[in-house]
Amino acid sequence: MKLPKAYEPSSYEPQIYALWETSGAFASTGQGEPYSIVMPPPNANGNLHVGHAYMIPIEDILIRYHRMQGRDTIWIPGADHAGFETWVVFEKALEKEGKSRFDFSREQLYKMTWNFVEQNRGSMELQLRALGASCDWSRLVFTLDKKVVNIVYDTFKKLWDDKLIYRGERLVNYCTKHQTSFADIEVEYREEKTPLYYMKYGPFELATTRPETKFGDTAVAVHPGDKRYEKYVSQTVTVEGVNGPFEVQVVADEMVDPNFGTGVVKITPAHSFDDWEVAQRHNLPMKVVIDREGRMTEATGRFAGMTVMDARKAVVKALEEKDLLVKVDKGYKTRIGHCYKCDTVIEPLPMKQWFLSVKPLAVRAKQAIEQGDIKFIPTQKGKELARYFDELKDWNISRQIPWGIPIPAFQNENDPDDWIFDTQVDQEKITVDGKKYKRDDDTFDTWFSSGQWPFITTDYLQSGDLSRFYPNSVMETGTDLLRPWVARMIMLGLYCTDKIPFDDVFFHGLILDERGQKMSKSKGNVINPMEVIGEFGSDALRIGIVMNRSAGQAQAFSTASVIAGRNFCNKLWNIARFIENVAGEEGQSVKTLLEVNPQTPTEHWVLQRLDQARIRLDDHIANYRFAEAVETIYHFIWDDVADWFVEASKAAAGHGKLSARPEFLNHVLGLCLRLAHPFAPFVTEAIWTITHEDDSLLISQPWPDPQPFDKEKAAEFDQIRGLVSEIRYVVTELPASKKYDLIYRDDTLIADQTDLIKSLANLGSITKVDQVRGLRVATAGREAWLDLSAELVYDHQIKLERRLADTRAEITKLEQRLSNKNYTAKAPASLVEESRTQLEEKKELETRLVTELNVISTK
């Protein structure tokens, strides 16, 4: 088949992907050393974003590369039920229909959400295909699949039996709109202006931003060293309040800043995280005054039923009326937590939750990190994580949304403290040993189940056929998931399997918009990867996003780089077109890929370059330097293959000479496609399948072996390149209307490669002469002259003079360096030797330049 003139990604990519998928190329082979990646599961019913457009190519590069290396490779895709995110979307859809979650039972809600997800599912899977993800779709795991739930229950049971699960009342970040608690990391804090009210408070005066919580006060705290209030500590004082007098204890606690406000703090254990801590330390009672709807409770008397904000106004007014308000600082600023979805102010509320005692798990995880059992890229992330394990608090694993894995626990109807583990979560009530139990309606925190992802997806605990892929070779994820996810995978992985879940962790940074701003819907600066693919192609996006980017750094998206990627694909395409044409003219077919040994210097040279590129790619990929790897393949293909090798092959192509042997061109093309395939899978595969008449696929080809080339021969071509570059440099400055001639004497390389040099340097002729004239091609160090008129030579004089000055400056520098005894004594011998050689070369060049200038001036 013939290659069409231009590469149109959109007309090849879908078919190419379908070819791969139907051929079974994505499946593990069962042969060789296992190499595995488990994909961080994208939201099942969402769309991919640019973050995925970075994550997927990286993982795909690793997978394709190792697959070609002959490893037994698997990339397991996943789909996330995305507990909270999906829930919000679903609830909005419900609201549109004029319904609410309160109209349905939990079972109904779960089923409805399931159907909702099913309906909206599929787009992210299509988008993964558009990105070229060579993952094994037959292994796709959904985070609510039965097997996931079963393992999560086993883990919960194991933790339960190990007494690491407990029911505790804790202050939680509670969103009164979503009726759910949040992990600390899910709360968005913002600095805001909020009035600071100074009020009379028994014998004290104190400041608070939340006067409405006054009814929940059970103490006041002062700093232990604060002389002003020393005498009150441990006393009970009577406070006149808006609802009449009440009593509180006075405690001394370090958390109080004696310099802030009046140095006195009212303690409301039920509605403030700090106060909660103080209450724990001093055994203080707790009084709840705000309910889950965000309204004041009966305990607040006449304020009951008011919203928090209304109550605040009403209480302030009441304080004023009772002359208890001293002053108001209206300019006070503080950080207030908001629900990251609906922006409602987060209320700290005490609630019964399931907790996991993380200490024993964290200690083990930290130890593993400190022993270096896991390789982190970038390295600092490991240290960050080790510190995090020190300060990790017990993990609240309950969530109050129906869309998730139900917690398999039941409560005795007659004894609230009697909880049993049971997996019959489809039953609202069960009877065990004659006692009636009621199901807990909470679901697990998403991270509790996804924290087990590496061994769930590989069926490790079930010794399934994928268990050889655990631990995973590498976990590739975003820096933002270091704590919520990676930390948990390590803890739970060690706890459940006694193994670290992955050998390496690679963190990719956030992708910012073109101006370095964080992307957000509200800013309207979100880049849709599918649009980029539509415009430039999938390979272009992959290359553009991987190049100019390093691990763990938040960096801007760059359309220019995507364009570079597109151009690269086009370059590859056209190299293939050229080779196809030559092969066609010569009657050669590309059907078979035979090993073809190099003959000419050009051929030796290109194999040398190819080998060097291969070695560098191996090294870059082994060290997760993807941007450098892309740069390596880009420049090898463009500079070495297109600009030198292909150009050089033209010199002989028209002469029926063998230096442009079509079979060798084909051979090189095949090697290039293989090297480039992990980075630009679509275009390389398109070229492969079009130029090969058999039904082989590039995706399944082996990575190139070391190449047979002769260094000496390759060096000859380097000599030619030097000469050609020099000629081009000189000729560029000359009038462009005509071709120039080269003359030489006693130069076998030039004699042997006349056609090549003539073609590459675009010369009129190359002739051997006895008497030279014109301008010597000075820097290349060959016996060659450009046959120029005296005027042209004279015009070039200035350039030569400048070059001479530069050369002399370099000589001075080198001489200074070498005359420094400290340098010659302390620097490595090889380096000093290098400097010496360099000096020699520069001096030779100087001599040639001087001679040439003398010749010019005497003319």
Next chain:
RNA sequence: GGGUUGUUAGCUCAGUUGGCUAGAGCAUCUCGUUUACACCGAGAGGGCCGGGGGUUCGAGUCCCUCACAACCCACCA
């Protein structure tokens, strides 16, 4: 307040354990329609490597310090 990262060409970024004249892409300038490619070719220009100090024969790279930016954690009653 604590921590992390960053500050290199007009823009976006590389620069691996300190070592040759600090690189790339895009952009800019000059020349060029040589039948693979104008999504091209040949060539060029452009950098007090954020400021200051130090260690070293040698610093973009290590140390100190300052400035600015981003992010994370904690705290702010």
